[in-house]
Amino acid sequence: MVRRLHRLGIRSGSRLTVVRQYPFHGPIIIQVDQQRIALRYAVFQVLIGGR
Helix, strand or coil, rough: CHHHHCCCCCCCCCCEEEEEECCCCCEEEEECCEEEECCHHHHHHHHHHHH
């Protein structure tokens, strides 16, 4: 998972902006450096330190 996120441009200290959050633990759309990426809810929780 870490390698995939690095390839997408998400690194430690990257500024993430939540663009859209779907209900019922659906996907989260984030924006990083002018690109939008959809993440599973569980992956997003790990990124923000929720788990």
